[in-house]
Amino acid sequence: MNNEKQIRILVSRIDRIGDVVLSTPIPREIKKVYPNSFVSVLVRKYTRDIYLNNPYVDEIILFDGEDDGKPKTFWQIVKELRKFKFTHAFMLLPNEKLNWILFFSGILNRIGVGHKLYQFLSFSKYVDRKKYIPLRHEADYCLDMVRKLGIEPQSLDPEIFLSADEKVKSDEIKRKFARNGEHLIGINTTSGKSSPNLAVDEYKKLIARLSQENNIRIIVTDNNPPKEIKNIESVICPNIGLSLRESIINFSALDILISASTGPMHICAALKVPTISLFCPLPACSPKLWGPLGNKSEIILPEENYCSNVCPGDPHICDFSGQGGIDSDKLYRRIKLFLEKNFSMLKK
Numbered sequence: 001m002n003n004e005k006q007i008r009i010l011v012s013r014i015d016r017i018g019d020v021v022l023s024t025p026i027p028r029e030i031k032k033v034y035p036n037s038f039v040s041v042l043v044r045k046y047t048r049d050i051y052l053n054n055p056y057v058d059e060i061i062l063f064d065g066e067d068d069g070k071p072k073t074f075w076q077i078v079k080e081l082r083k084f085k086f087t088h089a090f091m092l093l094p095n096e097k098l099n100w101i102l103f104f105s106g107i108l109n110r111i112g113v114g115h116k117l118y119q120f121l122s123f124s125k126y127v128d129r130k131k132y133i134p135l136r137h138e139a140d141y142c143l144d145m146v147r148k149l150g151i152e153p154q155s156l157d158p159e160i161f162l163s164a165d166e167k168v169k170s171d172e173i174k175r176k177f178a179r180n181g182e183h184l185i186g187i188n189t190t191s192g193k194s195s196p197n198l199a200v201d202e203y204k205k206l207i208a209r210l211s212q213e214n215n216i217r218i219i220v221t222d223n224n225p226p227k228e229i230k231n232i233e234s235v236i237c238p239n240i241g242l243s244l245r246e247s248i249i250n251f252s253a254l255d256i257l258i259s260a261s262t263g264p265m266h267i268c269a270a271l272k273v274p275t276i277s278l279f280c281p282l283p284a285c286s287p288k289l290w291g292p293l294g295n296k297s298e299i300i301l302p303e304e305n306y307c308s309n310v311c312p313g314d315p316h317i318c319d320f321s322g323q324g325g326i327d328s329d330k331l332y333r334r335i336k337l338f339l340e341k342n343f344s345m346l347k348k
Contacts, residue, residue, distance in 0.1 A: 006087060007034050007036075007037040007038070007087055007088070008037070008038040008040075008084060008085055008086045008087045008088070009030060009037060009038070009039050009040070009086065009087070009088045009089070009090070010040050010041075010042055010061075010081065010084070010086045010088070010089040010090070010102075010107065011023060011026050011027060011039065011040070011041045011042070011090045011092070011145075012041070012042035012043075012063070012089065012090060012091050012092065012093075012098060012102070013041065013042070013043055013047075013092045013093065014042065014043060014044050014063045014093060014095065014098060015044075015093045016047075016194070016263060017046075017047055017050065017244070017263030017264075017266070017267065018194075018262060018263040018265070018266040018290070019092070019093070019138070020043055020047040020050050020051075021050055021158045021160070021263070021266040021267060021269075021270050022137075022138050022139040022142060022158055022266060022293075023041075023092055023139075023142050023158075024050065024051070024054065024158040024159050024160065024270060025139055025142070025143060025153065025155060025156055025157065025158055025159070026090065026142060026143065026145065026146060027039045027041065027054065027056035027057050028056045028155075028159065029143060029146050029151055029153045029154065029155070030056070030146055030149075030151065031056045032151075032154065033151045038058050038059075038084070039056060039057055039058055040057065040058055040059040040060070040061055040084060040086070041057055041059075041060055041061065042061045042062075042063055042081075042098075043060065043061075043062065043063060044062065044063050044064050045062050045064050045065065046244060047244070048060055048062060048244075049243065049244040049245035049248060050160060050244070050248075050267075050270075052161075052245060053161045053162065053163050053166075054159070054160075054161050055161065059084070061080065061081070061084075063077065063098075074097065074100075074101060077101050077105075078101055078104045078105050081101070081102070081105035081107070082105050082106055085106075086105065086107045087107070087108065087109060088107065088109040088110075088111070088149070089102045089105075089107040089109070089110045089111070090111050090145040091110065091111065091112040091113065091124075092113065092142055092145070093113070094112060094113050094114050094116055094119075096116070096118045099112065099116070099118050099119060099122055099124065100118065100122065102122075102124075103122040103124075109125070110122070110123075110124040110125065111124065111125045111126065111127065111145055111148050112124050112125070112126050112127075113126065113127055113129065113141075114126060114128065114129070115128070125148065127141075127144040127145060127147075127148060129141055129144075132283060132284075132289065135283055135286060135288050135289055136288070136289070137156060137288065137289060137290075137291070137293065138289055138290060139156040139157075139158060139293060140156055143156065155294075156293055156294075157270075157293050157294030158266065158269060158270040158293060158294060159270050159294070160248060160267060160270040160271050162248075162249065162252060162271075166249050166252075167252075169249055170249050170250075170252040170253045171253070173238075173249065173250060173253040174253040177217055177219060177236060177238075177253070178217045182214075182215050182216055182217040183215055183216050183217070183255045183256065183339060184217050184219060184253060184254050184255045184256075185210065185216055185217065185218055185219070185254065185255060185256050185257075185258060185335070186218075186219045186220075186221040186251065186254040186256070186257040186258065186259075186264075186268075187203065187206070187207060187218060187219070187220055187221065187257075187258045187259070188220075188221045188222055188257060188258070188259035188260075188262065188264040188265070189203045189220060189222055189225055189226060189229050190222050190224070190225065190226065190262075191259070191260040191261070191262040192262065193316045193317070194261075194262060194316070195260050195261040195262060195279075195280065195285055195290075195315060195316075196260060196261075196278065196279075196280045196285065196315050196316075196318035196319065196320060197260035197262075197278065197318075197319060197320075198260070198278065198319060198320060198326065198327075198328070198331070199319040199321060200226050200228050200229065201228075202319075202321075202327055202328045202331075203229060203328070204228060204229065204232065205327075205328035205329075206258075206328040206331055206332055207220075207229070207232060207234075207235060208232075209328065209332050210332065210335070211234045215339075216339075218234070218235065218236070219236050219237075219238060219250075219254070220235050220236065220237045221238075221239050221247070221250065221251065221254075221257065221259075221264055222237065222239065222240075223239050223240060223241075223242070223247065224240070225237050225240070238250050247267075248267055248271070251264065251267050251268050251271060251273060252271045252273065254268065254273050255273075255274065256273070256274045256275065256276060256335070256338070256339075257273055257274070257275045257276070258275075258276050258277075258331070258335065259275070259277060259278070260277065260278045260279075261277055261278065261279050261280075261285060261287070261290050261291075265277050265292055266292065268292070268295065269292035269293055269294055269295040269297065270294065271295075272294065272295050273295060274295055274296040274297065274338075274342065275292045275295060275296075275297045275298070276297070276298045276300065276331075276334060276335060276338055277291070277292060277297065277298070277299055277300065278300050278320065278326055278331075279291070279299050279300065279301055280301075280302075280307070280311075280315045280318060281301055281302070281307060282307060282315055284315065285315045287299045287301075296342060298334065298338055300326055300330070300331065300334055301326075302320055302324055302325045302326055303324035303325075304324075305324065306322075306323075306324040306325055309323075309324070310322040310323060310324060310325060
């Protein structure tokens with residue numbers, strides 16, 4: 001790596017929205033040390049919008065199909081990657097197909113995660129998370145890739161960048177939904193069962209209470225909200241049918257997002273929008289591993305011993321119900337305290 005002009009790095013992150021958001025520090029930290037390097041990202045079509053307008057990314061390459069709906073074949077992806085003459089590739093999600101694509105793309109320095117057999121067979125280097133001991137943030141684990149290049153990251157904070165026109169549109173959305181200067185609070189009621197979340201009825205109660213406040217305007221940010229939520233008369237659901245990028249602009253207009261630990265929370269953190277987030281203390285779901293970074297945030301956890309005494313044991317079906325859990329009353333009180341404590345910051 002003595003000749004900076006020859007450094008051409010591919011960052012591949014072909015999984016979910018939150019994971020892709022947490023990969024955004026990588027290009028930035030590379031460019032800080034090697035400003036003339038070429039950095040590209042390999043992502044799926046539905047997460048491409050996270051990297052749009054990112055000043056640290058020279059090229060966005062899609063792992064799956066284009067707008068014609070035809071998926072790319074293995075060799076089509078190989079052919080496309082070969083054109084860029086990458087010197088290094090990071091594989092942030094273990095994936096055998098991707099591993100062999102990077103191998104046949106002629107990328108000499110390939111770094112993956114873990115100890116998969118196909119990595120050894122393809123002579124890939126690796127970083128080891130050692131079963132998450134000690135427990136660090138997912139963004140920090142991602143940055144182990146750049147540490148392999150001798151780069152010590154200066155910041156873990158993710159970033160999503162809006163264009164000048166998008167910032168204007170965000171201000172217009174804020175004025176449209178909060179005409180009298182109300183706090184614009186987004187509530188994302190679903191999590192795709194990727195993390196513990198409140199039951200729909202608890203979200204309905206929360207929306208009803210917050211809607212009675214004169215200085216609060218509620219927006220439900222789900223792309224596909226539950227019928228019970230969508231049918232509430234006072235509820236606005238602006239993200240239905242929108243692209244991810246259009247939804248990102250709507251998220252940027254919020255004063256706070258209320259959600260479980262899910263993609264929209266990470267989007268808002270990357271936009272520096274304050275968040276209040278529901279979390280499970282189990283290591284795999286812990287805020288230490290998945291919490292929002294770089295924004296004003298507050299984490300709400302169930303009481304101590306809730307998981308051992310009440311929780312069903314599966315974080316994907318847990319709804320925080322029962323003694324010591326989280327309900328709409330507890331969440332409402334925390335939102336009110338957050339507003340009071342941060343009013344000057346939240347007032348736009």
